[in-house]
Amino acid sequence: GAVVSQHPSWVICKSGTSVKIECRSLDFQATTMFWYRQFPKQSLMLMATSNEGSKATYEQGVEKDKFLINHASLTLSTLTVTSAHPEDSSFYICSARDRAGGPKEQFFGPGTRLTVL
Amino acid sequence: AQSVTQLGSHVSVSEGALVLLRCNYSSSVPPYLFWYVQYPNQGLQLLLKYTSAATLVKGINGFEAEFKKSETSFHLTKPSAHMSDAAEYFCAVSGGNQGGKLIFGQGTELSVKP
Numbered sequence: 001g002a003v004v005s006q007h008p009s010w011v012i013c014k015s016g017t018s019v020k021i022e023c024r025s026l027d028f029q030a031t032t033m034f035w036y037r038q039f040p041k042q043s044l045m046l047m048a049t050s051n052e053g054s055k056a057t058y059e060q061g062v063e064k065d066k067f068l069i070n071h072a073s074l075t076l077s078t079l080t081v082t083s084a085h086p087e088d089s090s091f092y093i094c095s096a097r098d099r100a101g102g103p104k105e106q107f108f109g110p111g112t113r114l115t116v117l
Numbered sequence: 118a119q120s121v122t123q124l125g126s127h128v129s130v131s132e133g134a135l136v137l138l139r140c141n142y143s144s145s146v147p148p149y150l151f152w153y154v155q156y157p158n159q160g161l162q163l164l165l166k167y168t169s170a171a172t173l174v175k176g177i178n179g180f181e182a183e184f185k186k187s188e189t190s191f192h193l194t195k196p197s198a199h200m201s202d203a204a205e206y207f208c209a210v211s212g213g214n215q216g217g218k219l220i221f222g223q224g225t226e227l228s229v230k231p
Contacts, residue, residue: 006160111159
């Protein structure tokens with residue numbers, strides 16, 4: 001149980017294009033999903049908290065117009081990197097909290113490797 | 118505010134030796150504490166969690182951690198390292214009015230020598 005998937009697992013795009021990453025909770029409902037960014041050999045940096053049916057809450061320093069987050073259902077959140085540039089290349093990981101409870105545990109997706117040329 | 122400090126960005130042990138990864142936290146409210154493991158190019162897998170019940174927490178793959186409030190520590194141990202334990206390990210804290218956010222430590226890379 002508690003499986004989170006991400007699609008795609010890796011993507012290469014040209015500078016200036018937009019990329020959408022999907023995060024799905026496969027066997028549970030998630031009212032809250034989180035999006036993280038991870039640079040090589042570094043820890044996870046929380047980008048935003050996504051709540052189903054409401055606007056995402058972005059962490060300080062994260063451009064909300066560049067990283068668009070939509071949480072349209074209890075099992076799906078999407079992150080769109082708009083007008084991507086090489087500095088946006090990174091490993092993006094989502095996580096989800098089970099609506100049913102649990103002590104604030106988050107279940108993580110496998111990550112998406114974005115490379116912007 | 119909450120924070121996590123992992124002492125040692127890289128730890129190397131021999132196969133069969135004790136594994137000790139250190140984690141200290143700061144929290145103004147009773148914390149929930151977690152250890153996650155990350156293999157290359159993968160997401161995070163939960164090893165174990167402390168949720169204010171037993172202070173000695175047993176997790177998967179033979180790992181355990183002890184919550185010590187007086188020392189604000191939650192160190193991860195395993196009696197005997199396996200080659201397959203080589204990975205990145207993250208300690209994280211959650212709690213209070215953080216909205217369920219996890220605050221991660223910097224990570225510790227564990228290497229296991231044959």
